[in-house]
Amino acid sequence: MPDEEALRQYWEAYQEWQRHLQALHQVLLGGQPVAPPRLKALLMREARAKERYEEARRRLLGLAPQE
Numbered sequence: 001m002p003d004e005e006a007l008r009q010y011w012e013a014y015q016e017w018q019r020h021l022q023a024l025h026q027v028l029l030g031g032q033p034v035a036p037p038r039l040k041a042l043l044m045r046e047a048r049a050k051e052r053y054e055e056a057r058r059r060l061l062g063l064a065p066q067e
Helices: 004-028 036-061
Strands: none
Touching: 004 036
């Protein structure tokens, strides 16, 4: 069983990534109009959130962090 802190961090990172991914999908797939600077910000937030999720996932699985 994973330790509680790693599990908490995983769930928080996953939920944050999903929020950012949902916002991005509203623009890319839902046709929500957005100015180019806002689109760039959405893309960057989603990418950073996914990386935090991936790091938390690796910790949860007991894998060494990527260099």
